[in-house]
Amino acid sequence: MASSTPNEVESKSFRERILRPLAVPLLAVFTSLVIGALIIVFTAENPAIGLDKLGKGYWGMFEGAFLKRNGILNTLVVTSPLILTGLAVAIPFHAGLFNIGAEGQFIMGAFTAVLAGIYLDLPPVIHPIVVMLAGFAGGALWGLIPGLLRAYLGAHEVINTIMMNFIAFALVSFAVRGPFLDPNTSSVQTYPIQKTAELVRISGRFHIGIFVTLLVASVVYYFLYKTTWGFSLRTTGHNPNAAKYAGIRPRQQFVLSLVLAGGLAGLAGSLEVQGLTHVVTTGIRAGYGFDAIGVSLLALNNPLAIIPAAFIFGALNIGGDFLQIRAGLSVHIVSILQAFILLFVAAPSIVRYLYRLKVSGGVAEGAPVTRGWGG
């Protein structure tokens, strides 16, 4: 340490804390939009038509996601489950685990929520809350199983969370067609939940679930960074050996992180049922649990950053439909955009190289985004 200037680093400036971590994700989104534009222009019959389609398509996306009647509200409606499932990926990431099972946990949550919504008779206010807890419990169970398998048998959580997805798909599909099929409608769906269990809709499809979600995201942030529980969990993710030294039991943390994750994904499923569908259909597989991996990655696993990241993904999903309507472009362009965003976030050196960004110095902490060998 030659001459040091403590105050400069001591106060962790706004630039260091906020702007620097934002640079890569924002540039990743921007670069992906540019690449998407190039793809649209160069796959058209000729560049002139391509440019025309690009203009219409991107403007349509923007309009659809933000401006059109209920555009922004529809975006928020899909943002909400993306936030929760994003958290379901982020929390295990902080413990050093990769949860691919948010989709299955979401479905199980939706299913247990529907059961609680149908069969419990409770007064208003209480009923929705109990249903949410039921959804949380259903998802948590789906996280608990791979958690235990990982902690006590060393079975890899990636494989097992994927397996649990399939079991959830099959189980719910069976339940919906069989024991819980509502014979009163022509479609394949369960009975609807009772009115007392529904969440209030404010306008169109927009329901109050997102406020629960925002609260949960803040609580998760607080949990991870401000509590001893979060400290134990993050320590395990950074270095399980040092965690043991510090008196933490990595196995417990593995289980805890997947249970919490499953619970939050389950809660997402529950809110979806309570606010939107009121039933579970075989179409409950919306893919939120898979988009969630991208959301969490884009947010560098920060629970608060997941909110805007989910919003971006939500906007792309809602706006994507208008690519087709306005410009006759394939909705798959959106998948391409999302894939590039992920690529650039997962391999930040590409973005750093493109925009000549410097690697930040010693003052920062993120979750281990990619993990190497061993562990």
Next chain:
Amino acid sequence: MSTTPVLEARGLTKRFPGVIANDSVDLTLNKGEILAMLGENGAGKTTLMNMLYGLYHPDEGEILVNGKAVKMDSPNDAIAAGIGMVHQHFMLIPVMTVAENIMLGVEETRGVLAKLPMLGRLNRRAAAVRIKELSKQYSLDLDPDDYIKDLPVGIQQRAEIIKALYRNADILILDEPTAVLTPQEADELFAIMHNLTKQGVSIIFITHKLKEVLKVADRIAVLRNGKMVGTALPADATQASLAEMMVGREVILQVDKSEATPGDVVLDVKDLVVKTNRGQIAVENVSFEVRAGEILGIAGVQGNGQSELAEGLTGLRPIESGHIQLSDRDSTHFLPRQVTEMGVAHIPEDREKHGLIMAYSIADNLVLNRYYQPPFAKGPVLNQEVIDQNGRELVAEYDVRTPSIYTTAGSLSGGNKQKVIVAREFSRPVKLLIANQPTRGVDVGSIEFIHNQIISQRDSGVAVLLVSAELDEILSLADRVAVMFDGRIVKTLPIAEATRERVGLLMAGSET
């Protein structure tokens, strides 16, 4: 020895947030010489070497190899220029074998596709043959087929050295190679180094051990606070003069301690058996006791069960059989947290693996095993203010050289990482201190400080179990010396009878 410069640094400057790690540093390495680099922890030695090896880009200045300016954009450029480096913290991949690690990046291939990029089959056999040759030539005993993760640190280092030689390096940078070696191993390394220089290899050798410097160096360069303070010749230097040159003040190299006054037995170990990761017996029926107010030194050549013993005692490794009694409690199967809460401090052998979370701030690392207790937590809520305040106090008290307490532990210099651990473990009230290689990689000034701390812990009634591969450290601190060989304690001697020769023989297993 000629004076043809093979490697020159001119005006190298490197800044990190809040720190000028190297400030316009000039350095010349001549052909066939061993240049020793000295400097306090955080003086900038590793940073300088990383620039020479292409890992860091200098903010200013240039690097010349054989008189020609070379652009070092990556280690590949350095390797192409014939520079090899063995890092302070090894750069080996634990789940790969020795041979695979050595081959990594310069893989030889065979088979029909060998000529094509990336498609040939790895020629492990050819690599193994070369590795065996090299290891024989320089008497670096090594099995190419062992997995790195199964090897003790000492052996891992051999792999690192061979890795550089395998790449035909004729300029070798060794960053604190002896920090993890026993004196015997170090002597073997010096023989190798002399061998290499005779064949025209030039070596930069970083160390904190002044004795070694005087023994092996042809020339000595000293860095202080990022600036080159000057060079010296071993003939004109003494340990004291070098220490003063490094630290800028006089350093007392001799530990000053009074007679121990042992009290009650704090740690009582009976017939302890502990196994290695591979299931072999590492600690075999070991029994000993440590009393309050005394220091029991465990001497022994690295890899004779000391690491497993320390890990067994602290709950990090399961106990196969035997008993551990901590004061009045049977702690045989205690979990690490129970051990800690019984009042045991532990300085782990491998600071990177067990001691620190590299991505955490210094302040958080300083409460790594106490974060959940008041005053650092109120119920389940962390009290960051108190944690940070604790950090500021300890950083000042233990002279951790860092721009701030928010700096990540990973960006500290090696010795300063060690100081963070020492500060953490010495700053809470304990009755037993298990110190495994407590001064590894620490500069002379800080060794003096840590040694004095250990003595004052002892004098305040703490029982101390000191494990060290550094015989000097054992002999100057311990009140009794237990020698471990092949998993057993072969002898326990009062310090008065523990002569260097006798302990040396016991460590080699040739006396019982």
